Amino acid sequence: MAGWVRLYKSIVDHEIFTDNVGFRLFTFLMAKAAYQDGMKINDYELKKGQYIRSYSKLCDDLAIKKGRGLTKFTRAAIKAAAERLQAKGMITAEETEYGMLWTILNYSKFQGSEVPANENKAAEKPRVPQPKAEDSTSFQKIEDKYVSRKGSLFLSAIDTAAIKRIIEAEIPLDDVLTWIDEIFDQYKPKFPGDKINSFSYCEPIIHERWAAKQNPVPNSNVSEFRPRRSVQENSFAALEEYAKEKGITMG
Structure with missing residues (x-):
């Protein structure tokens, strides 16, 4: 062995x-x-x-x-x-x-799979293009964060595909890792034993938070600033209104 x-x-x-x-x-x-x-x-x-x-x-x-x-x-x-x-x-x-x-x-x-040491390299099949080093590093960090929060050892094929889509969307790694923690911290189980079982649960939430970060919604409570009239302007406007009602011509 x-x-x-x-x-x-x-x-x-x-x-x-x-x-x-x-x-x-x-x-x-x-x-x-x-x-x-x-x-x-x-x-x-x-x-x-x-x-x-x-x-x-x-x-x-x-x-x-x-x-x-x-x-x-x-x-x-x-x-x-x-x-x-x-x-x-x-x-x-x-x-x-x-x-x-x-x-x-x-x-x-x-x-994974092992390649025999005595493999005939002349008969090798064309190599599949490998992911960029930074992508591999990002994948590993996202995987480590997710499996540590989920409490598992393996990624399913669905998990792997979802993580790759997040990387392809070029969402900053620090944001992704932070949001994974927040998603798990904010998750509310519906019954005993209920938990997040797939990264595909996290994926749309991460996309939503990234979109919100890129396009923040203006604060609707802020109204347009309009300068207030002075006391004198208000008094004169009231006098004009009174004269108009009484038919008095103001010179």
Whole structure:
């Protein structure tokens, strides 16, 4: 199982980071999962992102060293942690005759794809144009802000597309990050557990705030300034009106 795996930096902001057993279980499965289809364990063919391991063996795998010995989590503790990870949409677990089949959801997106070191470069396909460096940086910062506020590890395809549209609109990054915080701070849940589940919820609000910032609405309470008449002018106008009513000609 030599090699490496990717781990989002935002995992330290996710609630799973404070789950002692859950975090340990997730990172263990991530490190052990098959990195490509067709790998086998005990003659069982795995798909990318899968691993087979019984609860009893996981008790040994996840043991923590204390002093000169090891402290093992109970089977019940590991099963409860697995259920929490499943509830958060991070893994699935299925019983098989070979043991528990664990699947890391979104594994391909989470890990990306590796290019073999011995790839024949002459046979390479034309490279897809890469985004500008500043766009990549903006995307990463928006992603980090959003997932930290949402409390998640993954972006959906819908989230990714919405963030790209925000970047293409050339809205200043500082404004976007500030408004994401404000949107989450001002969100009012309609029922227990209700929360913002997609960046597509934030997208139109960010566009509206950007439009408002570019075209501020004049204050309608401010009236046009009109100089007031002096006391003398008012008195003379009143005298003229009185003379007109009485038929008096003023010289």
